[in-house]
Amino acid sequence: MFDSIQxxxxxxxxxxxxxxxxxxxxxxxxxxxxxxxxxxxxxNYKVVKxxxxxxxxxxxxxxxxxxxxxxxxxIRIVRDELIELMGGNEKPKLNISRRPAYIMLVGLQGxxxxxxxxxxAKYFKKQGKAPLLVAADTYRPAAIDxxxxxxxxxxxxxxxxxxxxxxxIVKEAMDHAEKLVHDIVILDxxxxxxxxxxxMQELEEIKKITQPDEILMVVDAMIGQDAVNSAKEFNNxxxxxxxxxxxxxxxxxxxxxxxxxxVTQKPIKFxxxxxxxxxxxxxxxxxxxxxxxxx
Amino acid sequence: xxxxxxxxxxxxxxxEIMILSDVGVESTKDIxxxxxxxYKKEKxxxxxxxxxDIMVEHxxxxxxxxxxxxxxxxxxxxxxxxxxxxxxxxxxxxxxxEKGKDVVFAAGDTFRAAAIEQLKEWxxxxxxxxxxxxxxxxxxxxxxxxxxxxxxxxKDVVIIDxxxxxxxxxxxMxxxxxxxxxxxxxxxxxxxxxLLVLDGTTGQNGIIQAKVFKEAIDLSGIAITKLDGTAKxxxxxxxxxxxxxxxxLIGVGEKAEDLQIFDPEMYCNALLGIEE
Ligand SMILES: Nc1nc2c(ncn2[C@@H]2O[C@H](COP(=O)(O)OP(=O)(O)OP(=O)(O)O)[C@@H](O)[C@H]2O)c(=O)[nH]1
Ligand SMILES: Nc1nc2c(ncn2[C@@H]2O[C@H](COP(=O)(O)OP(=O)(O)OP(=O)(O)O)[C@@H](O)[C@H]2O)c(=O)[nH]1
Ligand SMILES: [K+]
Ligand SMILES: [Mg+2]
Ligand SMILES: [Mg+2]
Numbered sequence: 001m002f003d004s005i006q007x008x009x010x011x012x013x014x015x016x017x018x019x020x021x022x023x024x025x026x027x028x029x030x031x032x033x034x035x036x037x038x039x040x041x042x043x044n045y046k047v048v049k050x051x052x053x054x055x056x057x058x059x060x061x062x063x064x065x066x067x068x069x070x071x072x073x074x075i076r077i078v079r080d081e082l083i084e085l086m087g088g089n090e091k092p093k094l095n096i097s098r099r100p101a102y103i104m105l106v107g108l109q110g111x112x113x114x115x116x117x118x119x120x121a122k123y124f125k126k127q128g129k130a131p132l133l134v135a136a137d138t139y140r141p142a143a144i145d146x147x148x149x150x151x152x153x154x155x156x157x158x159x160x161x162x163x164x165x166x167x168x169i170v171k172e173a174m175d176h177a178e179k180l181v182h183d184i185v186i187l188d189x190x191x192x193x194x195x196x197x198x199x200m201q202e203l204e205e206i207k208k209i210t211q212p213d214e215i216l217m218v219v220d221a222m223i224g225q226d227a228v229n230s231a232k233e234f235n236n237x238x239x240x241x242x243x244x245x246x247x248x249x250x251x252x253x254x255x256x257x258x259x260x261x262x263v264t265q266k267p268i269k270f271x272x273x274x275x276x277x278x279x280x281x282x283x284x285x286x287x288x289x290x291x292x293x294x295x
Numbered sequence: 296x297x298x299x300x301x302x303x304x305x306x307x308x309x310x311e312i313m314i315l316s317d318v319g320v321e322s323t324k325d326i327x328x329x330x331x332x333x334y335k336k337e338k339x340x341x342x343x344x345x346x347x348d349i350m351v352e353h354x355x356x357x358x359x360x361x362x363x364x365x366x367x368x369x370x371x372x373x374x375x376x377x378x379x380x381x382x383x384x385x386x387x388x389x390x391x392x393e394k395g396k397d398v399v400f401a402a403g404d405t406f407r408a409a410a411i412e413q414l415k416e417w418x419x420x421x422x423x424x425x426x427x428x429x430x431x432x433x434x435x436x437x438x439x440x441x442x443x444x445x446x447x448x449x450k451d452v453v454i455i456d457x458x459x460x461x462x463x464x465x466x467x468m469x470x471x472x473x474x475x476x477x478x479x480x481x482x483x484x485x486x487x488x489x490l491l492v493l494d495g496t497t498g499q500n501g502i503i504q505a506k507v508f509k510e511a512i513d514l515s516g517i518a519i520t521k522l523d524g525t526a527k528x529x530x531x532x533x534x535x536x537x538x539x540x541x542x543x544l545i546g547v548g549e550k551a552e553d554l555q556i557f558d559p560e561m562y563c564n565a566l567l568g569i570e571e
Contacts, residue, residue: 040320042499044315109377112376140549141416142412143409145408146409222500225315225498225526226524230525247375247376250500251461251463253500275376
């Protein structure tokens, strides 16, 4: 399955040898191959449609057939276009100049928020900072215990407050952080559906109180077509600063990276590559273009 | 789609609906081929409803046994990280309890932080006994103890939680095989159900997940969770077609009562956006 896109493309182009320029008509198979591959990677259907149109334009303008290896030339255009779409060469950056800076993690149920709160805390601790974790998920059974245990593991304090009301916990955590000179406060929130009005309002409230420097949505790498709906809604309600893609240590192709970037124009900042607290990496687009294409 | 004929435009629209529901390219192609053939034979007033009927017909269906004669009836729950295993176990516990069964939970996720506490909290809420060891201990030993407890206390149903694991981690898949082997040491024909819990938002990776879990320990059914959102869980249809694993349960929320017995027609209607 892995080299299938290259094989298919080279087949599509072999039949074109000697035909001179690329045309709308003779590029059809190659474009379809790319389209199928992106759909198999779970890139959103509508995003794929737009994308292949753009690739078609680029390829037609570039006289790909002149080159000795038109299939590779074509795939290069596709890759470059994908990388561009994922943010090109821009360096993943967090805006954490305020002191203390607030980072708020949000997302659907089970996406990896709590785990990534701990991973981020560890990441900052390694940089010599003094993070505070805030357990603001009062819904999921033992969510607070989960964060407390992770905090213990990485030796980062966890603020749990009254364990009952997320808004109160967050407010008290703010006082606590100022008093104890923490420089980064990481808020874990409960998982919620983007269509759950009350729960979305709770996030808006937490945002209002803390004015976070970074609101990051944690998204599961295995998510399918619906990713755009939840990402769009979280972004509409909260103006996200970016995303963390979790569970990329599996074999999901990760088309979600393309989809959510395209519909929100917000960057992916980190990727999660395992269950352990060290399994966090910065996001570099070039690494994911081939994976998404299935190369 | 009522009153429309099955032309290229309609086919493309249907394809879009199915792909957007995560049914996947291959499975969509297959089912639309079947639709075209069928349409030739029996002209339909509404291609969408015909498609629905064909999908329903093709779904392999085998409902969960709610009144098992095996005692204890052993259910092993598996899946990748964060799909809803532990919550589904709580829901199943409530369901069997309401059928008058005496249920016990086994806290077989000894790995994730507070996974044991999570199941214990559910046990407390539902008044269901939880057999647990300490964090980091051997999951198979927990299952072993839970089964012996169930036998000695004359329990009806044992539901075993396991840690979320990606199918790509072969050591963790081996651990799962070991859990199954140990279960069979106590009760040779158990587990009587091995349920794969699949997150309803999952895309095409779901197929590989199901394939690998099936190869490792066999699967008797699928529970799709989180269908209370806007995702349609179409990957379960593709899995069902390709691997013949029946879909048995649908999760529609975070509470213990948010569980539905799989209904093929309801599922396909929701998947295709057909109002009932
Ligand atoms: N393999 C892998 N597993 C991960 C990763 N990140 C998180 N997980 C696992 O995914 C599952 C869910 O993670 P949580 O951090 O509890 O997710 P959450 O978003 O806080 O969940 P809720 O609070 O219930 O909404 C756990 O089993 C984690 O160990 C990752 O990058 N890779
Ligand atoms: N909306 C919704 N949320 C669900 C459903 N089922 C489970 N959840 C939520 O999804 C999150 C993960 O559920 P868990 O039961 O902890 O998942 P798990 O598979 O046991 O996770 P790990 O043990 O970490 O692999 C929790 O926040 C649950 O409340 C469902 O049907 N609908
Ligand atoms: K998930
Ligand atoms: Mg959490
Ligand atoms: Mg669990």
